[in-house]
Amino acid sequence: xxxKNAAPxxxxxxFLRDRTRLLGFLVRAGAGAEAEDLMQEAWxxxxxxxxREQPDQPLSYLYRLLHNLMxxxxxxxxxxxxxxxxxxxxxxGSVPGTSEEPDTDRRMIAEEEIRAVHVAVTALGEPTAxxxxxxxxxxxxxxxxxxxxxxxxxxxxxxxxxxxxxxxxWRSMRDEA
Amino acid sequence: MTxxxxxxxxxxxxxxxxxxxxxxxxxxxxxxxxxxDSAHADAYWPLATADADVAAALAQPLPSAEVIxxxxxxxxRWLAAALLPIAASVALAVGLWWTLAPGALPxxxxxxxAGETREASLPDGxxxxxxxxxxxVLEGADPRRVRLERGEARFAVVHRADAPFVVSVxxxxxxxxxTVFDVVRDxxxxxxxxxEGAVQxxxxxxxxxxxxxxxxxxxxxxxxxxxxxxxxxxAAWRARxxxxxxxxxxxxxxxxxxxxxxxxxxxxxxxxxxxxxxLHLDAPPEAVIARAAALMGVRxxxxxxxxxxxxx
Numbered sequence: 001x002x003x004k005n006a007a008p009x010x011x012x013x014x015f016l017r018d019r020t021r022l023l024g025f026l027v028r029a030g031a032g033a034e035a036e037d038l039m040q041e042a043w044x045x046x047x048x049x050x051x052r053e054q055p056d057q058p059l060s061y062l063y064r065l066l067h068n069l070m071x072x073x074x075x076x077x078x079x080x081x082x083x084x085x086x087x088x089x090x091x092x093g094s095v096p097g098t099s100e101e102p103d104t105d106r107r108m109i110a111e112e113e114i115r116a117v118h119v120a121v122t123a124l125g126e127p128t129a130x131x132x133x134x135x136x137x138x139x140x141x142x143x144x145x146x147x148x149x150x151x152x153x154x155x156x157x158x159x160x161x162x163x164x165x166x167x168x169x170w171r172s173m174r175d176e177a
Numbered sequence: 178m179t180x181x182x183x184x185x186x187x188x189x190x191x192x193x194x195x196x197x198x199x200x201x202x203x204x205x206x207x208x209x210x211x212x213x214d215s216a217h218a219d220a221y222w223p224l225a226t227a228d229a230d231v232a233a234a235l236a237q238p239l240p241s242a243e244v245i246x247x248x249x250x251x252x253x254r255w256l257a258a259a260l261l262p263i264a265a266s267v268a269l270a271v272g273l274w275w276t277l278a279p280g281a282l283p284x285x286x287x288x289x290x291a292g293e294t295r296e297a298s299l300p301d302g303x304x305x306x307x308x309x310x311x312x313x314v315l316e317g318a319d320p321r322r323v324r325l326e327r328g329e330a331r332f333a334v335v336h337r338a339d340a341p342f343v344v345s346v347x348x349x350x351x352x353x354x355x356t357v358f359d360v361v362r363d364x365x366x367x368x369x370x371x372x373e374g375a376v377q378x379x380x381x382x383x384x385x386x387x388x389x390x391x392x393x394x395x396x397x398x399x400x401x402x403x404x405x406x407x408x409x410x411x412a413a414w415r416a417r418x419x420x421x422x423x424x425x426x427x428x429x430x431x432x433x434x435x436x437x438x439x440x441x442x443x444x445x446x447x448x449x450x451x452x453x454x455x456l457h458l459d460a461p462p463e464a465v466i467a468r469a470a471a472l473m474g475v476r477x478x479x480x481x482x483x484x485x486x487x488x489x
Contacts, residue, residue, distance in 0.1 A: 025204075028211040030218035063204035067196070075226050117234035119427040122434070123442050136232055141198050164194055164228070170448065171227040 011046045014058040022062060031070055038069050120170050124163050131156055132163035182220075189220040193228050285315040289328070299323070302335040303342060316345075329361040336374070349380035349395065358387075367395040372408045426450045426473060430486060433469055440483030441466065447475060447486060 015022070019039070026035040042065050055061040121129050127149055134140045134148070146156045192207055199207070211217050289295050289307045296306040300320040307313060311328025321337075324345040334342045336355035344351040346360055346367050356374035361367065369378060370392040378385040378393055383401065387393055392406045426447050434441040439462045456469045466484050470477035476489045 025208045059201040060204050071225055074222055114234045114237045115428055117231055119431040125442055137235055160194055164190055167231050168224050168227045171231055
């Protein structure tokens, strides 16, 4: 970060130097017994990047890598929990052969889900929907979105907060339903 | 929700947003926030997973509004149970039955209610679209013979020289010659219109060939008249109607917006509400939306360039 003229440090070097701090991050984030395992997984990813171009900000890259590995695990746990419930519904809930076809059902739910998310974003109204898409999908920083739309940065921030709050509320309501 | 919980949730939400573009200092601050209270991680992860789910869905292209799989009125439930204990699509079950027991299959009935349009594939791959209040019968063991008992159907036939596709309608038969065509049967008689290919109309000693753009009307008294129609207008009803079965209003609003080209948004109070029925699109946007709102039991009011639906 502070080595302005030197080449950025490699991910491996930073990982080894800040290992304790990164492991602590996982523990504080609630990884518990999985923390060491996630560190291993991160290390394998880093090794696979050896010899490639290294990111400009290796430490923030590593934080994000660990964060995303943890997020992936949480999401796949939730997905399999959801599948288990569906399976129980289908096998226990009705007479075989008269029930809906599970594969088709699941595909339809997925498609409905995609539509529903698009609709939920559109329903935010403008310019909130555009600001959200630019930020979340296109990865544009708030300052540039503000320039693009001729708005103040604080206005963009306000719209973003409203969008995230509405969408995440809506999304968790669906999960509970 | 207590104030403290509310505050933690707000902070967690801020982190979801801020971490999109975080440098090492942001991450260190996030780490410190997590370390301050174990409730912080508990509040953060559900939001982060919801955020990832929303982003994953949003990265997919929007699927078009569409065809609901058609189910025959009389399902062969016991057959599905015997052959395909869990995964039994109706077309597949019917197809299997033909293979296993030719000649023994009773008729299969496809029926729509008024205001409902549906599409389906027949076992031979022929596509059929049914307009509202329509009853179509697949005759016994032959997948190439159907009977339109009432209503309107549009067929896109998979042509086979050795096995013509035959639609019986009243006293007449329609033999396809590689075809897309529309058939109506109602109290006024029978109407046929051909979009592509050709159809041979046969009734008693009468045999007429209908080419693309030809239409034929047979009155209840037996008189037959032919006329011309723009092929693109054949079965135009298919494009002017949306049909829903227990679909969330959010999706209906999105379809209306796409069909009319006018933004249609929903008050949060209506989120999760569902709608069943058919909506007509053959009118100016204001009329389409007003009528749709009436059917859905909601209020539509102007909102900038578009419309907003709210509780009545």
